[in-house]
Amino acid sequence: MQLSREKELFLDILRHSLWNEGVYHFQHSNDNDDPIVSRILKIATDQTLLGIVGNTLLNNTEGVSIEKKKGIKLGYKILKIQTRHSMVESVIESLSNDFSNKGIDLFLLKGEGVGSLYPDPTLRQSGDIDLFVGKEHYNEGKKFLDSIKDQDKSFSESAKHFECHYKNISVELHKYSDKFKFRPCQDRYFQNLTVEEMRSSNRTLKCGSSEIKIPTAYFDAIFSLEHLWNHMLKGGVGLRQVCDWSMILHSYGKELDINKLEVDLKKCHLYEAWQYIGYIAVNFIGLPKDECPLYSENNRVSSTA
Numbered sequence: 001m002q003l004s005r006e007k008e009l010f011l012d013i014l015r016h017s018l019w020n021e022g023v024y025h026f027q028h029s030n031d032n033d034d035p036i037v038s039r040i041l042k043i044a045t046d047q048t049l050l051g052i053v054g055n056t057l058l059n060n061t062e063g064v065s066i067e068k069k070k071g072i073k074l075g076y077k078i079l080k081i082q083t084r085h086s087m088v089e090s091v092i093e094s095l096s097n098d099f100s101n102k103g104i105d106l107f108l109l110k111g112e113g114v115g116s117l118y119p120d121p122t123l124r125q126s127g128d129i130d131l132f133v134g135k136e137h138y139n140e141g142k143k144f145l146d147s148i149k150d151q152d153k154s155f156s157e158s159a160k161h162f163e164c165h166y167k168n169i170s171v172e173l174h175k176y177s178d179k180f181k182f183r184p185c186q187d188r189y190f191q192n193l194t195v196e197e198m199r200s201s202n203r204t205l206k207c208g209s210s211e212i213k214i215p216t217a218y219f220d221a222i223f224s225l226e227h228l229w230n231h232m233l234k235g236g237v238g239l240r241q242v243c244d245w246s247m248i249l250h251s252y253g254k255e256l257d258i259n260k261l262e263v264d265l266k267k268c269h270l271y272e273a274w275q276y277i278g279y280i281a282v283n284f285i286g287l288p289k290d291e292c293p294l295y296s297e298n299n300r301v302s303s304t305a
Contacts, residue, residue: 005036006036006039006040006043007043009036009040010040010043010044010053011284011285013040013053013056013057014044014049014052014053014239014243014285014286015285015286016056017052017053017055017056017119018052018118018119018243018246018247018285018286019250019286020119021286037057037066037070038070040053040057041053041054041057041074046238047238047239047240048125048238048239048240049125049238049239049240049243050077050078050081050125051077051078051081051082051122051123051124051125052118052120052123052124052243054074054077054078055078055120055123057074058071058074058075058078078123081122081123081125081126082122082123084125084126085112085115085121085122085124085126086122087126087167087168087169088111088112088126088129088169089112089207089208090167090207090208091129091166091167091169091171092108092112092129092205092207092210092212093207093208093209093210093212094166094167095129095131095145095166095171096207096210096211096212097209097210098144098148099131099133099141099144100210102140102141102144104133104137104140104141104144105133105134105137105213106131106132106133106141106212106213107131107132107133107198107201107212107213107214107215108129108130108131108132108205108212108213108214109130109131109132109174109177109215109223110130110220110223110224110227110244111126111127111128111129111130112126112129112205112207113205113214113215113220114220114224114244114247114248115244116205117247117248117250117251118247124240124244125240127170128163128169128170128171128172129169129170129171129172130161130172130174131171131172131173131174132174132177132194132198132215133173133174133175134174134175134176134195134198135175135176138162138173138175141173142157142162142173145162145164145166145171145173146162146164148166149164149165149166149171150164150165150166150167150168153165153168159175159176159179159181160174160175160176160178160179161173161174161175161176162175176191176194177190177194177223178190178223178226178227178230183269186267186268186269189267189268190226190268193219193222193264193268194219194223197215197216197218197219198215198219200216201213201214201215201216201219203215203216203217217248217251217252217255217256218252218256218257218260218261220248220252221245221248221249221252221253221256221261222261222264222265222268222270224241224244224245224248225245225270225273225274225277226268226270226273227241228241228242228244228245228277229270229273229277239285242277242280242281242285243285245277245281246281246285246287249281249287249291249292249293250287250288250291253290253291253292253293254290254291256293258293258294261293261294262294265294271294274294275294275295275296278292278294278295278296279295279296279297282295
């Protein structure tokens with residue numbers, strides 16, 4: 001696949017930002033021109049990676065020229081990303097304490113739990129907060145969250161979760177991590193896998209004075225893939241979600257039970273998705289091959305990816 005110069009440079013800077021390996025470089029004389037830097041920042045914005053890529057550009061040692069006003073504006077945007085990260089962590093801390101006081105077991109899905117694996121978690125653009133309570137505590141948890149939600153904001157409920165705003169942050173309270181409405185066998189298997197992995201997890205994330213439970217790294221790897229694959233099939237996905245999955249594998253890929261992983265992925269109809277996204281993660285994001293279990297370079301995977 002032939003990429004434009006700005007896309008090549010964007011990926012070069014992204015790989016340097018994530019792995020701190022090698023030094024990204026602007027090979028041609030016009031690469032330092034403001035227009036190409038602006039196009040790189042536009043790509044970063046579209047892929048929800050502005051904090052990570054923008055921070056590298058602002059703090060580079062390669063003499064990349066960013067016009068002064070644009071540099072100030074970029075710095076302000078990065079500060080906003082970091083401020084939102086702090087706001088999200090504060091809301092997680094508050095909800096974790098509140099649910100704990102109610103005796104409701106709570107898990108944090110995706111988001112800041114995965115974000116903690118980045119070199120600088122504050123530069124990852126935060127989205128909404130996904131909390132998992134499961135079927136047993138869902139009604140109690142929903143009733144409580146409904147009582148403290150922002151009353152001036154809209155809310156909704158689906159078969160999967162209750163969604164509202166709390167302190168101006170979107171919060172989803174999950175009865176199920178995900179649902180496969182038209183694939184009952186896959187749905188049943190995935191629900192059992194979710195319960196099994198939640199029960200066996202002893203991982204936590206510290207947010208302020210509180211610690212909130214997070215799923216096993218094994219579940220994170222499968223669930224993050226399922227989530228981004230679902231978005232990709234429905235209309236598109238940003239590279240940030242591929243980066244999230246890559247950071248999970250970077251930290252835990254060598255520890256995953258490959259035999260169990262292959263069985264679970266095939267049962268959940270995610271085996272080919274794993275290989276497609278794995279090819280992208282290795283060849284574009286820079287994830288080392290030996291950290292990506294079940295990695296494949298067969299022609300069908302590489303040509304499709």
